[in-house]
Amino acid sequence: MSGHFQLILPGTVVAIGRNPDMSWFQVTEERLRYRGRITRAPYDAWTGMPAGEEAIAEAAKQIGFRLFGRARAARQTMWRQLKDMAASPAGVVALDAAADVYARTLSDLAYAQGLPRAQVGLRRLVLVPRALAAGRARSALASRLQQAPQIDELNEALRAFLFERVVIELDAAARHARPTVKRPIRAGDWTCIGVDTEFGWVDQVWSGAGWSGHFFVYEWPPAPMTRADRKAVAKAVTDLESGINTLSRERRQQLVNAAVRA
Structure with missing residues (x-):
């Protein structure tokens, strides 16, 4: 796993492992x-990509002379703004609520027509493609995060990075938890009881590399x-x-298209 990478948006590369x-x-x-804080490594990786470099260059234009360079000052200022907002x-x-939004997305998608499902007694088991969950969650997550007052201090490019990164981090947290029937992740009236990262649902031109696989979502039993x-x-x-x-x-x-339209 440690050698696999995700390319989500231009200039955003993420290690699956x-x-x-x-x-x-x-x-x-x-x-x-x-967790109550963000880590800097994803931001540093982004600033080394075209989208991040462009954002740094644009921010540097608004800064006067700096002994160690305006680009460096802009990079530090943007990171401080992002870190302060997240803390x-x-x-x-807002970020804790974003986790609930993502879980609710999984729960909502469990009802989508077209997705493979099975009846287990009185309960249902549904496969929810990871790419579909990420795609459905993006706009809802962005809307929730925009309610944080300090989000206005971030420039447009930095906000876009944050919104996309939160999607990636939530998916990663679910995967790394390795959910099972005994150790599920609650998602409303449903639970995530497993994750597959290999099955190809859609063309990667549409989803981006690294979004293969699906979540196993099971209707939560009352007993x-x-x-x-x-x-x-x-x-x-x-x-x-x-x-x-x-x-x-x-x-x-x-099948994915049918679920998207549902």
Whole structure:
């Protein structure tokens, strides 16, 4: 895994095998939660990419003479603004709420028509493509984060970086938690009980590299699951995986398109 990378937007490269301790989010008590601070490595990587370099150059034009260079001063100023926003009381609330928005997206998509699903007793098991979850969550996450007052201090490019990065970090937190039936991630009336990162649902020209795979989303039972329940869910997972492996690439795209329109 450590050798795989994601290219999400021009100028944004992410290592799939990144140390989970460096993530902005984590799973606590079965829920996605903001850690209360962001790490600088993703920002530094972005500033070395064309989009980040352009943003730094534009910000540097607004700065007077600096002994060590205006670009360096702009880079430091933008990082400080981003870090301060993420650590401010309103920023912490907004970023923690973003985790709830992402979980709610998974829950909502579980009802989308077209996605592979199975009935396990009285409960449903659904496969939600990671690319679909990210695509559906982006605008909702951006809307929630824009409610933090200090977001206005970030220039447009830095806001765009933050919004996209939050999507990436939430996906990473869910993956690194390695959810199972015994250790699920709660998502409204549903739970994430597993993650696949290999299955190709859509053309990477559409989704970006690194967004293969899906979440296994299971309708949350009101009572504790028995051993027989867990075995039934495990069998349903295996059966669904076998079934989707027979789908043509065209059919996979059709299923995702149907879910997008739902």
